[in-house]
Amino acid sequence: MNCGRCHHSDEAHEEGPSMTGSGRCSLPGCTCRVFEEPFAALDEM
Ligand SMILES: [Zn+2]
Ligand SMILES: [Zn+2]
Numbered sequence: 848m849n850c851g852r853c854h855h856s857d858e859a860h861e862e863g864p865s866m867t868g869s870g871r872c873s874l875p876g877c878t879c880r881v882f883e884e885p886f887a888a889l890d891e892m
Contacts, residue, residue, distance in 0.1 A: 851886065853879035
């Protein structure tokens with residue numbers, strides 16, 4: 848699954864404060880601060 852904001856993988860995002868979401872993106876140069884669920888991916892089952 849990729850982030851809806853920066854399109855990086857969820858593994859690139861650090862552990863978030865909540866159990867359901869991830870925190871900031873750890874990739875260098877990325878300014879994404881919170882993992883966002885991509886809406887399109889929900890259709891790809
Ligand atoms: Zn992101
Ligand atoms: Zn990112």
